[in-house]
Amino acid sequence: LVPFLFGLRKEFTTYKLKHAAAFRSIYSWRLFECLRSWQGAGRWTPTIAEFQEATDATPTARANFKELRLRVIEPAVKELREKNGLIVKWEPIKAGRKVTALRFEFEPDPQGALF
Template sequence: MRMDPTTGEAPGWVIRVTVKEFVEAYPHIEAKHAYTELKEAAENLFECKVEWDEEVVERGKKSTKHRVVRWIYEKVDTTTAGWVDIKFAPSIAPYLLGIESEFTKYKLRHAADLRSIYSWRLLEILAQYRDTGFVTIGYDAFCQSVGAPESCVKDSAQLRRRVIEPAVKELQEKNGLAIEWEPIVPAGRKVTGFRFKFKPDPQGRLF
């Protein structure tokens, strides 16, 4: 599907979320603050990215291509009255919206409920392995993927306390993900990576 040359938008990939829908999804938010909260949540999507590996065939040879894509291809217009239009990137939209099915608001609501950037980025990592439910990742690669601060990169105990545990807890509580994880510590030496085993909740809210 190509973008409209006039509007620069990809039909079907622009989702309008109204303040009314936002309040219905998050009744704990005061109505007077709802639009501000909605705009902030939508704007934060622009800073989020997703990475995955895909198999490509070139000149009869198979290879793996690593892709890095923003969730949305344009910052949200916050001057609108009562709604925001979220413009999902063409490369990622089919995965988020469903290749042949219409957009599922239920999934968006649960994903948008995440407040920690580390939760978002851990979610991005797990999403790449949703078919297997298991991922092993090196220490440096993990720190880079989640955007861990330097103090945590240098101290695995801080990384665990400030990044991994809060992110896992939020994904468990807000997305219903069953996650088990452990550090990789060969022969009692320093942590060299992590193993994550996960399973989406039975209602399929996440993947």
């Protein structure tokens, strides 16, 4: 039984609660969890549907990418930069005029917090 319990640590994302406790938005928290799960790669490329499911976006944000960008992505990325010391860059991936996926590239801030 012990090997199975210790094996669970490999399958789940762990982080210190103090890294996420200052977030005011649930979207920041969920984006942080997703980025943390891909920390070894340094990038995460979900489809729009995967991203909406992971962040539990509102129906209006699901229907319109502009709403998703303004209400979910940009505020969450800004909060991650300010409160967690992550350098997060994101860009939409398009097929024609339609956004089909997102690309997040992230790394810890090499300067860290100054105080």
